[in-house]
Amino acid sequence: MGDNKDDHSSPKEENPVLDSETPQPGQSHEDNSLEAIVRQFQDSMSVGKQHKFWETQPVGQFKDVGDTNLPEGPIEPATPLSEVKQEPYNLPAQYEWTTCDMESDETCNEVYALLKNNYVEDDENMFRFNYSKEFLSWALRPPGYYKSWHIGVRAKTSKKLVAFITGIPARIRVRGEVVKMAEVNFLCVHKKLRSKRLAPVMIKEVTRRVHLENIWQAAYTAGVVLPTPVTTAQYWHRSLNPKKLIDVGFSRLGARMTMSRTIKLYKLPDSPATPGFRKMELHDVPAVTRLLRDYLAQFAVAPYFDEDDVEHWLRPVENVIDSFVVESPETHEITDFCSFYTLPSSILGNQNYSTLKAAYSYYNVSNKTPLLQLMNDALIVAKQKDFDVFNALDVMFNESFVKELKFGPGDGQLHYYLYNYRLQQALRPSELGLVLL
Numbered sequence: 001m002g003d004n005k006d007d008h009s010s011p012k013e014e015n016p017v018l019d020s021e022t023p024q025p026g027q028s029h030e031d032n033s034l035e036a037i038v039r040q041f042q043d044s045m046s047v048g049k050q051h052k053f054w055e056t057q058p059v060g061q062f063k064d065v066g067d068t069n070l071p072e073g074p075i076e077p078a079t080p081l082s083e084v085k086q087e088p089y090n091l092p093a094q095y096e097w098t099t100c101d102m103e104s105d106e107t108c109n110e111v112y113a114l115l116k117n118n119y120v121e122d123d124e125n126m127f128r129f130n131y132s133k134e135f136l137s138w139a140l141r142p143p144g145y146y147k148s149w150h151i152g153v154r155a156k157t158s159k160k161l162v163a164f165i166t167g168i169p170a171r172i173r174v175r176g177e178v179v180k181m182a183e184v185n186f187l188c189v190h191k192k193l194r195s196k197r198l199a200p201v202m203i204k205e206v207t208r209r210v211h212l213e214n215i216w217q218a219a220y221t222a223g224v225v226l227p228t229p230v231t232t233a234q235y236w237h238r239s240l241n242p243k244k245l246i247d248v249g250f251s252r253l254g255a256r257m258t259m260s261r262t263i264k265l266y267k268l269p270d271s272p273a274t275p276g277f278r279k280m281e282l283h284d285v286p287a288v289t290r291l292l293r294d295y296l297a298q299f300a301v302a303p304y305f306d307e308d309d310v311e312h313w314l315r316p317v318e319n320v321i322d323s324f325v326v327e328s329p330e331t332h333e334i335t336d337f338c339s340f341y342t343l344p345s346s347i348l349g350n351q352n353y354s355t356l357k358a359a360y361s362y363y364n365v366s367n368k369t370p371l372l373q374l375m376n377d378a379l380i381v382a383k384q385k386d387f388d389v390f391n392a393l394d395v396m397f398n399e400s401f402v403k404e405l406k407f408g409p410g411d412g413q414l415h416y417y418l419y420n421y422r423l424q425q426a427l428r429p430s431e432l433g434l435v436l437l
């Protein structure tokens with residue numbers, strides 16, 4: 001199950017952007033492509049499938065979809081902390097739990113290596129996420145993080161790290177309620193230990209440790225269909241270095257297209273167009289916090305950031321997160337904001353290239369600068385920074401710019417989930433204001 005679909009997206013074979021010189025805004029190729037039909041079929045199969053583990057968990061169950069008698073909110077009430085299991089779950093005898101100290105360079109290296117070799121791949125096993133150590137250290141140590149939520153499994157004899165799962169604390173607003181949650185991520189089991197039901201034990205253990213901190217809800221994403229997505233988002237890809245993307249098999253030359261026409265199609269100006277567009281700095285934190293708060297209030301589910309969160313999550317960190325503000329040249333007011341994070345992928349088995357440098361759209365706030373122009377400036381700076389591709393999910397208002405800015409739809413679907421929190425109805429991706437790393 002973990003392997004048939006994942007959230008590592010590459011462009012669909014029939015990339016409409018590559019197929020003609022001028023993409024056709026508003027024309028939807030993605031709904032009737034063969035890939036889409038196959039995917040819908042696979043997804044409908046997963047809905048009919050048994051989920052021996054997930055059926056036992058407080059998550060929306062497939063059988064309850066459409067039942068409007070069930071209330072929105074927690075599925076199970078919080079229990080007194082004294083009733084939370086005090087000892088870790090049992091692992092198979094050859095393995096032991098370890099808490100991974102992400103402040104330790106040595107541990108960070110071990111986690112990095114486990115993920116580099118065993119984490120998410122695309123459907124064709126051509127690319128695998130290669131989160132950098134700096135990225136992991138940033139992603140796992142936000143304000144108020146718990147060391148105990150960075151959970152590893154080691155082989156008892158060799159002490160080799162063979163599995164990993166993490167949680168970080170976050171306040172997530174679901175409609176009118178701000179809920180303390182864990183964001184669970186980086187679930188990974190070594191390739192040699194797959195299909196042995198280790199993942200459910202990892203998930204139960206992180207849940208137990210989250211409960212010990214008196215937190216009862218979680219948010220997570222997966223490329224696989226589980227009970228039950230709160231929304232399903234799609235990846236879109238904007239070529240910045242089309243020649244390399246084609247050479248490594250990430251995208252294909254469109255019909256009736258030559259390489260030189262393709263390169264010309266994706267060419268971008270040398271510098272951003274918006275006056276006052278500049279890198280975010282520490283002193284922008286209060287203004288960016290206000291901008292983001294107001295902006296994210298429009299979505300049904302979104303993080304509820306305070307200034308400490310913004311300082312951590314949105315201040316630029318080299319090779320990890322890039323953020324830009326638009327400062328009005330006249331009033332010096334901060335009017336707009338955009339950001340993307342750096343997540344390279346290893347290119348598996350290519351003679352000429354080993355790494356695909358990808359930027360992922362993060363949080364963007366358009367007030368005065370049209371979103372299209374703001375995102376075009378984001379593409380320009382990403383190109384300047386030598387990214388090969390710029391990726392965006394169709395969450396928030398991203399659908400409004402992808403076609404015009406020459407993104408092509410990917411084959412990757414990303415399903416969003418909440419643990420122990422029911423929504424009466426699934427959301428449209430545009431109603432979601434949350435990006436997980």
Ligand SMILES: CC(C)(COP(=O)(O)OP(=O)(O)OC[C@H]1O[C@@H](n2cnc3c(N)ncnc32)[C@H](O)[C@@H]1OP(=O)(O)O)[C@@H](O)C(=O)NCCC(=O)NCCS
Nearest residue numbers: 002051052053054119120188189194195196197198199222
């Ligand atoms: C995801 C992964 C840890 C699952 O481990 P596995 O050995 O394939 O599966 P196991 O036998 O241990 O467990 C299977 C159970 O885990 C569930 N599961 C699989 N992938 C899952 C995911 N990404 N999130 C939550 N549950 C998942 C399965 O649905 C199944 O439960 P079910 O019977 O209720 O449906 C493993 O395949 C892996 O490391 N894959 C590469 C990295 C990856 O995709 N990570 C997840 C990113 S979202």
